[in-house]
Amino acid sequence: EQTNSSESDGNMPKRQRLTRASTRLSQSSQDTPDLKRAADHDESPPLTPTGNAPSSESELDISSPNASHDESQSKDQANRDSDKDLSHRPKRRRCHETYNFNMKCPTPGCNSLGHLTGKHERHFAISGCPLYHNLSADECKVKAVSREKQEEEMKTQDEGNSRHATRHQTPTPKQSRYKEQVAEMRKGRNSGLQKEQKEKHMEHRQTYGNTREPLLENITSDYDLELFRKAQARASEDLEKLRIQGQITEGSNMIKTIVFGRYELDTWYHSPYPEEYARLGRLYVCEFCLKYMKSQTILRRHMAKCVWKHPPGDEVYRKGSISVFEVDGKKNKIYCQNLCLLAKLFLDHKTLYYDVEPFLFYVMTEADNTGCHLVGYFSKEKNSFLNYNVSCILTMPQYMRQGFGKMLIDFSYLLSKVEEKVGSPERPLSDLGLISYRSYWKEVLLRYMHNFQGKEISIKEISQETAVNPVDIVSTLQSLQMLKYWKGKHLVLKRQDLIDEWKAKEIKRGNSNKTIDPSSLKWTPPKGT
Numbered sequence: 001e002q003t004n005s006s007e008s009d010g011n012m013p014k015r016q017r018l019t020r021a022s023t024r025l026s027q028s029s030q031d032t033p034d035l036k037r038a039a040d041h042d043e044s045p046p047l048t049p050t051g052n053a054p055s056s057e058s059e060l061d062i063s064s065p066n067a068s069h070d071e072s073q074s075k076d077q078a079n080r081d082s083d084k085d086l087s088h089r090p091k092r093r094r095c096h097e098t099y100n101f102n103m104k105c106p107t108p109g110c111n112s113l114g115h116l117t118g119k120h121e122r123h124f125a126i127s128g129c130p131l132y133h134n135l136s137a138d139e140c141k142v143k144a145v146s147r148e149k150q151e152e153e154m155k156t157q158d159e160g161n162s163r164h165a166t167r168h169q170t171p172t173p174k175q176s177r178y179k180e181q182v183a184e185m186r187k188g189r190n191s192g193l194q195k196e197q198k199e200k201h202m203e204h205r206q207t208y209g210n211t212r213e214p215l216l217e218n219i220t221s222d223y224d225l226e227l228f229r230k231a232q233a234r235a236s237e238d239l240e241k242l243r244i245q246g247q248i249t250e251g252s253n254m255i256k257t258i259v260f261g262r263y264e265l266d267t268w269y270h271s272p273y274p275e276e277y278a279r280l281g282r283l284y285v286c287e288f289c290l291k292y293m294k295s296q297t298i299l300r301r302h303m304a305k306c307v308w309k310h311p312p313g314d315e316v317y318r319k320g321s322i323s324v325f326e327v328d329g330k331k332n333k334i335y336c337q338n339l340c341l342l343a344k345l346f347l348d349h350k351t352l353y354y355d356v357e358p359f360l361f362y363v364m365t366e367a368d369n370t371g372c373h374l375v376g377y378f379s380k381e382k383n384s385f386l387n388y389n390v391s392c393i394l395t396m397p398q399y400m401r402q403g404f405g406k407m408l409i410d411f412s413y414l415l416s417k418v419e420e421k422v423g424s425p426e427r428p429l430s431d432l433g434l435i436s437y438r439s440y441w442k443e444v445l446l447r448y449m450h451n452f453q454g455k456e457i458s459i460k461e462i463s464q465e466t467a468v469n470p471v472d473i474v475s476t477l478q479s480l481q482m483l484k485y486w487k488g489k490h491l492v493l494k495r496q497d498l499i500d501e502w503k504a505k506e507i508k509r510g511n512s513n514k515t516i517d518p519s520s521l522k523w524t525p526p527k528g529t
Helices: 002-020 022-027 033-042 067-086 137-160 173-185 195-211 222-245 296-305 333-344 404-419 431-451 459-466 470-479 496-509
Strands: 257-260 263-266 282-285 314-319 322-328 359-368 371-381 388-390 392-395 483-486 489-492
Touching (some): 322 371, 459 470
Antiparallel strands (some): 314 322, 359 371, 483 489
């Protein structure tokens, strides 16, 4: 034992000198085999994906009889030397987390400092530019602190209340007071701008043009303006997360606009078009066959020889200028894939792009003397075990807020009625999709209540007549405060004020052509469904 310990003490300075001179030893061929093994042990191994050198028992110099005494010291020294060797090498993992200081914000006069969310030090896109939104970096940070406090208060309230219990649907006094305050703040939102305010807005527009956001003050109530600012900050934060994760880069591989027919549309989300097309920034799409191209010249040549004037497949509905075509994803695979890529530009949660064969696509169009123009579509599985009647639904931006989204939803439930099934949309729904469905369910229930003459009502009967899933009916009744729990039973209240309000809107709307006529449907359920 004394001999081994003395040998170990004698070898320690020698081993340390060897590890410090590992590079020279690795190049020398005049040393002993033991020295070569020691040098090999000290050489830095290749980088792992995390940017750190791997460590394992195989790195130890087990050829030395004294390895059991000095293995910890030699390993620590080797790790320190390895860190020195690796300090000048770039770390691969942080390629998306570091800022590219060669990139600059496209807003004129902006130095790329600050962020609309108030959580980042720099930005590289208009969506996160405080200057574009007529704010300063400090103002964004103050607003971020205020939003965080409000979110914490809301979380505390939600934890204290049982949101899913139907017996607690009556608003609390605090909620009632808040509702009155919001109504009071919104009273003056339709008063219009004064002359001085109009001049200020016009001067801002003439000075900055499209390089700055228009002035939004005094256009609506302060409450609604603050809601809009929160939505902007949240959207900017989502885009920043995508940039950090590497799904999008600072404006390089994201399509900004598409030319679609006589419209030029700004895109909302990233779509996985081929890189050679995505990096162009602007895409040209044929509105009939949905083929995408790189330039206006190619599109013009294509339109001169494109023979398509409507979607492929069978026309199953027509009333006036509105038609619906049933397109089989298996028979018209390219068209359906192009339709999914186009839809992803305006949908956040869509994940289906290429596997379109198990789906049927129902494409709604509006016809004129040039052809049938795409309005929107929804897809559904040919065989859905959960009775989903919609897998994905989209209304094109140029046709939004015109009633076409409600028509698509109504048409999907009409198909469920013909199939004698109860349907429901597949989750998760997009933000706009959720708003449209809630509005549709509310309208269906209020119409049913208006026409109902009995004393006892059954949710099952409502579901069978409207083809709406009972779960969706219950959630809508709860949101309308028409479902109460009393003496161990759930009661459906017929709120005449809501029914009268809906009836007034129907009369004001008049005989709109934005409704689905069941007699115009020429369709039989596909075999196997």
